[in-house]
Amino acid sequence: MRKKIWVPIIVIIVLAALAAGGVYAFLYRPVERAFTAAMQASRTVPYAEAKEILTNAAQEIDGKPFAEERVANLNRRLDELLLEEADRAAAANELSYAADLLAERDPARAQSLRQAFQEQEQAKAEQARLAALQQAYDDAAALEQAGREEEALAAFIALGAYGDAAQRAEAIQARMALAAAKAVFTGTNFDEGIDALNALGTAEGRAEAETLQLMKEDWIKAHRDQYIAAAADQLCAGVWHTAAAGNAPWIAGDERYTAAPVQADKVFSGLTSVFYLADGRVLPTGETFGAEKTVLDLTEVKKVAPGLVHALFLHEDGHVTAVGSKGLNRLPKKAWKDVIDVAAGAWHSVGLKSDGTATACGTDSHGQCDVSQWQQITAVSAGLLHTVGLKADGTVVACGDNTYGQCDVGEWTDIVAISCGACTTVGLKGDGTVVACGDNGAGQCNVSNWTDVAAIAAGGYHTAALRLDGTVITAGLTPAPVPDEPVFASEWISAPASAPEGESPVATAYILGENERLGPWFYMDVKGIVLVCVDYSGDREVFRADLLATKNNIPTGRVTWPEASGNYIKMPAVLASEQALNHHAVLAFTGDYIGWTNNRKAVMIRNGKVYYDRKETTTLAVMPDGTLNFYAAGKTSAAELQALGVKDSFSFGPLLVNNGEKAYYNNGKDLFTTRVGFGYSDPFHYIVIVTPRESQTALSFSRLADYFLSYGARVAYNMDGGHSSSLVFMGHELATISTRSTGRYGNIRGLSDIVMFLENDAVGSN
Numbered sequence: 001m002r003k004k005i006w007v008p009i010i011v012i013i014v015l016a017a018l019a020a021g022g023v024y025a026f027l028y029r030p031v032e033r034a035f036t037a038a039m040q041a042s043r044t045v046p047y048a049e050a051k052e053i054l055t056n057a058a059q060e061i062d063g064k065p066f067a068e069e070r071v072a073n074l075n076r077r078l079d080e081l082l083l084e085e086a087d088r089a090a091a092a093n094e095l096s097y098a099a100d101l102l103a104e105r106d107p108a109r110a111q112s113l114r115q116a117f118q119e120q121e122q123a124k125a126e127q128a129r130l131a132a133l134q135q136a137y138d139d140a141a142a143l144e145q146a147g148r149e150e151e152a153l154a155a156f157i158a159l160g161a162y163g164d165a166a167q168r169a170e171a172i173q174a175r176m177a178l179a180a181a182k183a184v185f186t187g188t189n190f191d192e193g194i195d196a197l198n199a200l201g202t203a204e205g206r207a208e209a210e211t212l213q214l215m216k217e218d219w220i221k222a223h224r225d226q227y228i229a230a231a232a233d234q235l236c237a238g239v240w241h242t243a244a245a246g247n248a249p250w251i252a253g254d255e256r257y258t259a260a261p262v263q264a265d266k267v268f269s270g271l272t273s274v275f276y277l278a279d280g281r282v283l284p285t286g287e288t289f290g291a292e293k294t295v296l297d298l299t300e301v302k303k304v305a306p307g308l309v310h311a312l313f314l315h316e317d318g319h320v321t322a323v324g325s326k327g328l329n330r331l332p333k334k335a336w337k338d339v340i341d342v343a344a345g346a347w348h349s350v351g352l353k354s355d356g357t358a359t360a361c362g363t364d365s366h367g368q369c370d371v372s373q374w375q376q377i378t379a380v381s382a383g384l385l386h387t388v389g390l391k392a393d394g395t396v397v398a399c400g401d402n403t404y405g406q407c408d409v410g411e412w413t414d415i416v417a418i419s420c421g422a423c424t425t426v427g428l429k430g431d432g433t434v435v436a437c438g439d440n441g442a443g444q445c446n447v448s449n450w451t452d453v454a455a456i457a458a459g460g461y462h463t464a465a466l467r468l469d470g471t472v473i474t475a476g477l478t479p480a481p482v483p484d485e486p487v488f489a490s491e492w493i494s495a496p497a498s499a500p501e502g503e504s505p506v507a508t509a510y511i512l513g514e515n516e517r518l519g520p521w522f523y524m525d526v527k528g529i530v531l532v533c534v535d536y537s538g539d540r541e542v543f544r545a546d547l548l549a550t551k552n553n554i555p556t557g558r559v560t561w562p563e564a565s566g567n568y569i570k571m572p573a574v575l576a577s578e579q580a581l582n583h584h585a586v587l588a589f590t591g592d593y594i595g596w597t598n599n600r601k602a603v604m605i606r607n608g609k610v611y612y613d614r615k616e617t618t619t620l621a622v623m624p625d626g627t628l629n630f631y632a633a634g635k636t637s638a639a640e641l642q643a644l645g646v647k648d649s650f651s652f653g654p655l656l657v658n659n660g661e662k663a664y665y666n667n668g669k670d671l672f673t674t675r676v677g678f679g680y681s682d683p684f685h686y687i688v689i690v691t692p693r694e695s696q697t698a699l700s701f702s703r704l705a706d707y708f709l710s711y712g713a714r715v716a717y718n719m720d721g722g723h724s725s726s727l728v729f730m731g732h733e734l735a736t737i738s739t740r741s742t743g744r745y746g747n748i749r750g751l752s753d754i755v756m757f758l759e760n761d762a763v764g765s766n
Helices: 002-042 047-061 068-091 095-105 107-145 149-158 165-184 190-198 203-231 292-297 576-582 638-643 701-710
Strands: 235-237 241-244 250-253 266-270 273-278 281-285 301-306 310-315 320-324 339-344 348-353 358-362 377-382 386-391 396-400 415-420 424-429 434-438 453-458 462-467 472-476 509-511 521-525 528-535 542-549 556-559 585-590 603-606 609-613 619-622 628-631 648-650 655-658 676-682 685-690 715-718 727-729 753-759
Touching: 002 047, 002 068, 047 068, 068 095, 095 107, 107 149, 107 165, 149 165, 165 190, 165 203, 190 203, 203 415, 203 453, 235 266, 235 462, 241 266, 241 462, 241 472, 266 301, 273 301, 281 292, 281 301, 292 320, 301 339, 310 339, 310 348, 348 377, 348 386, 386 415, 386 424, 396 424, 424 453, 424 462, 434 453, 434 462, 528 585, 528 727, 528 753, 542 585, 542 727, 556 603, 556 648, 576 585, 576 727, 576 753, 585 676, 585 685, 603 619, 603 638, 609 638, 628 676, 628 715, 655 676, 655 701, 676 701, 685 701, 701 715
Parallel strands: 235 453, 339 377, 377 415, 415 453
Antiparallel strands: 235 241, 241 250, 266 273, 273 281, 301 310, 310 320, 339 348, 348 358, 377 386, 386 396, 415 424, 424 434, 453 462, 462 472, 509 521, 521 528, 528 542, 542 685, 556 753, 585 727, 585 753, 603 609, 603 648, 619 628, 619 648, 655 715, 676 685, 676 715
């Protein structure tokens, strides 16, 4: 029984053992093996791999017998590893990674790690930015070191406030500005370079400007003599014009003159004339003193000295040709040889000989010809009534009229060139400055602030200078603006200086003769010039008046009864001197006696009004172009003349000279009496001849024509004469004055008209 009981028990036990072994082998052992393997592996591999192993193991055994605790252990291990990995990552500064690990496990710590990570990233970014700036700075410095300053400047500017980038940019800009200012100076334009450097307003700029100024002074010393020699005879000035003959010839002022061709070598001017030279040939423009053909035929001329009514032409071989008025012995004789310089005044001529002595001829009313004692003279110049000589030692001597102080040159030194105006003297000094003395009524002597001058020219009311930069500046009453661009070829190109500011007054000058009997008499203003002298060069003594006019200021007629009308007009007779005073006339002379009704059978216009329009006798018309036209009887009418712009026409006659040739011949058999003749030699240059009222000076028509021809007249016409002869200057009747007698003669006839020239309120004001 007992045996039977144990057998089942044993079987049960065996079966139980087998069952237990099966459970262990098939249920517990795989779970345990997977758990153990995962746990062991998690200790030897990186976190990510361990996480994967543990996660996979947990998923593998999850839900199996005996797995619950093992899964929990795996998860705990996974959590431990996460914390360890987070600690490791945080310790390794892998803050973002550590924060991601702890995002669910420990959000607060994760947020702290993220904040730390962001701060870390910002620090890295700042470090990178600073590193980039430093690299850019180093690159900019390398560009600067290599001399690529424009690129370096742009690079330093781009760096902004980094380090000393702004200061280095400023330094580069200063260097570049200094270099640009220095680049303005290209070799000889010192003034422009100095101005550019000073404009920088920096110590470096000022220092460079001072250096350039010293260079300029050295350059001037080295080149001035050469430049002055080249600029000689390149500039001239008159009463109504300024002219230059440089690489851009021009003339400003009176429109009767025109610019010379570009090939003109030199230019010379009197107060009322301009002559250009080209290869020794003379190119006159305007006044030729009635000798145009002679002037154009001249050759090998090296200098021209125009006066008011004559001109001297110095030839290469030292002889002198003279044209113009022969009166007062003003023209040099053929004995003038070996001459190296010439000058012409109003009534005198001066020549400089190669031995440094001077000679002169013409009127010596004010001692202007007293040059015989001069020695070591290198140049001469002449004004109206004074003469100036430049000595080899740079001093200056002068003689003649000193009414305005124009001869006060005794203290001048270091003078290299001289020029005389009407009543002024101007000197160029060796340092390029200018001195002047004499009449300053129009500001023509205001030259003390001039510098860098190479040539000077004194005119009637203004002084002109050619600067070393090739430009022209003026002082005084300038006839017309001068151009700003250089007129003379020069390597020195600088900013042109401007003429003094402010308007100058219209100056007038008139000189009564040394005494009433001898004259000469002179008047000049910006509208015209009057010269009157007693010419005793022939066998008769005559008054010669030269009227040098500007456009719209030509001689004009005045009648005593302007309102007159009708077929036969008898005008009241009034002394010419009274009429001149009433009209403030500077000069007046006998007209054609328009009130003499027995012979008014011509075209007679006065001051624009037609009084007679008949054709039976000859007519002399004053043309707007500065000439006189003669018309034979019946060859013109008032309407035709007015259509030509004529405002004055006269009729008396006869015609004396026409087209530069004698038109009246009577073999000296015609009546000798006092005469009044009216003619012209060049446009706007009129000549009036009046004989004093005494028998010794009486002329025939033929002899009067000869006188006009000797003065180079192109047209000359006889006006009324006899006891009607009259010549009035500044209110003084000259026709009663003679060199042979101081008395005044009676039978001075009143006139119905006068011809007048210029007006001045000083006439008739007393």
